[in-house]
Amino acid sequence: MNISLDDKGKATYRRLLLSKEIYLHGLGHSRASASLDKMIAIHNFHNALEIALRSIFLHHEIRPEKQLNIDFESMLNEIDSYEKFKEKNIKLPYRQELRNLNQIRNMVQHHAVEPESSTLDDWRVFTSRFLIKAYKAYFNIEFDELTSTNFIECKELKDILLIGYKLHEKKQYLETLIAAKLAFIYASYSIRRFLPSDGFNSDFFVISSISSELRQLDSRVSHKIEDVIRKIYDKISEAHHYSAIISSGIIFSDYKQYENLTPSVTLTLGGSYVVQMGQDFNVDFESSSWVLGFVEQSIIKWQLAGVNLDLNEQLKSSCNNAIQKLTEEIKND
Secondary structure (H helix, E strand, O other): OOOOOOHHHHHHHHHHHHHHHHHHHHHHHHOOOOHHHHHHHHHHHHHHHHHHHHHHHHHOOOOOHHHOOOOHHHHHHHHHHOHHHHHOOOOOOOHHHHHHHHHHHHHHHHHOOOOOHHHHHHHHHHHHHHHHHHHHHHHOOOHHHOOOHHHOOOHHHHHHHHHHHHHHHOOOHHHHHHHHHHHHHHHHHHHHHHOOOOHHHOHHHHHHHHHHHHOOOOHHHHHHHHHHHHHHHHHHHHHHHHHHHHHOOOOHHHHHHHHHHOOEEEEOOOOOEEEEOOOOOOOOHHHHHHHHHHHHHHHHHHHHOOOOOOOOHHHHHHHHHHHHHHHHHHHOO
């Protein structure tokens, strides 16, 4: 990134980051079948583009912010007619597509016209391609490298997400999802620690008490009953974990989307992890981008809420092992 981090540069960085986040949020809605989701997707794609265009105006001082109340077409024309851009032969890409999306957004907003599902794929791809080209041409920033990861205070969580972005850049999308999911798993342990404890009324102490009494029965019977009870406890623990995640401010639909797009990743007692996925599991650029953004913003949201996300020694060791393993995946690419 070649934007200096003075006040002007930081403001531009935040705007471009917001544009990217709105685009990624639109990705999730664009995959849903409900009419409202498709309308929201179109709005998000358009908003992402408009914020990027306004960033060009403000960063290059084409117009001050107070004079940006102009229509969409005028905005495009002024950028392309700006003398410094003309001298370098820099022009906005996909001008006709920009106009078309603006018209569709107006139809959605003013006439409640539902976008065709078949066209959402086109707008999803177009928005991504425009942002990639515009970030590079006008700010010399790689779209994939623009993240808010540097705002994450926990070193291990920051490092594993940075590995995720490197894997994404290498088009190793499955490994990207694994890195992102591991970051979410490690961080979410802190969410449960943040909630009030039930003390001696907790499921753990209840299960331990029952297990102790079962050992006084016939060993064969007690072992089977104890195994069933522990499976029930595991389900209860999963439910508590899920409840903690949702109560922390994560939107249910986003969390469901995150689970649908990621493989099953389980931590082992030895500090490693196991990945499982179905035969029909698919990974691509858009899904890995969305998951990285979701995990990154979830961690920042928890951090801003005052949750201490520092990992205990066991999780820290596990995370560092995962970072080393994922780093080797990059080297072997």
